[in-house]
Amino acid sequence: MKALIIGGTSAIGEGIARCLAAMKYRVDFTYHSNTEKAKSLGEALGDDHHSVRVDLSDVSEVSKFVASLNAASAPDVLINVAGITHDALSVGNIGADLARVAQINFLAPASICARVVELMMPRRCGSIINVTSIASKMPRVGNAAYGSTKAALERFTATLAIEVARYKVRTLCIAPGFVDTPMFHAFAGDRRKDIIKNLPLREILAVDDVVNSVAAFVGGKIKTTGTTLYLTNGQSVL
Ligand SMILES: NC(=O)c1ccc[n+]([C@@H]2O[C@H](COP(=O)([O-])OP(=O)(O)OC[C@H]3O[C@@H](n4cnc5c(N)ncnc54)[C@H](OP(=O)(O)O)[C@@H]3O)[C@@H](O)[C@H]2O)c1
Numbered sequence: 001m002k003a004l005i006i007g008g009t010s011a012i013g014e015g016i017a018r019c020l021a022a023m024k025y026r027v028d029f030t031y032h033s034n035t036e037k038a039k040s041l042g043e044a045l046g047d048d049h050h051s052v053r054v055d056l057s058d059v060s061e062v063s064k065f066v067a068s069l070n071a072a073s074a075p076d077v078l079i080n081v082a083g084i085t086h087d088a089l090s091v092g093n094i095g096a097d098l099a100r101v102a103q104i105n106f107l108a109p110a111s112i113c114a115r116v117v118e119l120m121m122p123r124r125c126g127s128i129i130n131v132t133s134i135a136s137k138m139p140r141v142g143n144a145a146y147g148s149t150k151a152a153l154e155r156f157t158a159t160l161a162i163e164v165a166r167y168k169v170r171t172l173c174i175a176p177g178f179v180d181t182p183m184f185h186a187f188a189g190d191r192r193k194d195i196i197k198n199l200p201l202r203e204i205l206a207v208d209d210v211v212n213s214v215a216a217f218v219g220g221k222i223k224t225t226g227t228t229l230y231l232t233n234g235q236s237v238l
Pocket residue numbers: 007008009010011012013031032033034035054055056057081082083084085104131132133134175176177178179180181182183184
């Protein structure tokens with residue numbers, strides 16, 4: 001069984017890669033700038049894996065990567081984890097920034113899903129997980145670009161699910177609240193304590209909390225398709 005992780009060098013992606021390898025998947029992954037992490041993760045995964053650098057902000061690189069996927073390399077499990085935040089007011093000339101966030105967080109993973117699902121359909125099985133965020137449901141000052149691109153990916157994933165359900169390909173979005181990773185550290189800075197104090201649970205998620213949900217879906221312990229699993233720190237996302 002093969003798994004493909006887009007963004008294996010993210011804190012969450014690395015956790016998922018190690019977990020799926022322990023579940024006996026052959027894990028391939030993409031990365032962008034973190035060659036050191038790609039190397040150490042590759043070593044941990046052993047010889048039987050493939051990693052490739054793909055800049056998801058570059059439409060032609062994404063097209064090239066999508067075109068490189070074929071029946072022989074097709075994964076049984078696809079996880080889109082790579083993503084960027086962009087904290088800014090939605091005022092003024094936002095077009096270029098919005099386009100970049102949309103390309104990385106929505107258009108690239110959606111394009112990769114579309115190709116991988118095409119390869120999964122003849123096999124009549126497959127699991128696709130897209131990591132989104134509770135920001136898709138929770139407007140906050142400065143998170144319009146990030147939240148709306150995550151919402152778009154959830155909506156895309158829901159439609160994809162009903163288009164391919166008869167081929168037994170299942171999809172899930174996992175939408176975490178704050179997770180203890182470099183992305184959260186960069187966002188929180190010296191406000192970390194205050195942010196956590198203001199969460200209903202007074203704690204943030206660990207990488208393993210997300211990884212465990214991935215393992216449960218991939219392992220068939222969560223039976224659903226087209227839905228989004230919100231892993232919150234107590235915030236209401238209704
Ligand atoms: N941490 C949180 O609090 C939190 C909460 C909710 C949702 N999420 C979501 O969870 C996912 C992983 O988050 P994380 O905290 O583990 O992230 P992270 O450690 O900051 O890693 C970000 C990942 O995105 C990749 N990436 C960034 N720009 C890229 C580009 N232009 N092309 C290709 N890849 C690119 C990075 O690759 P390189 O490192 O190789 O450059 C890295 O693998 C993201 O989608 C994020 O939105 C995170």
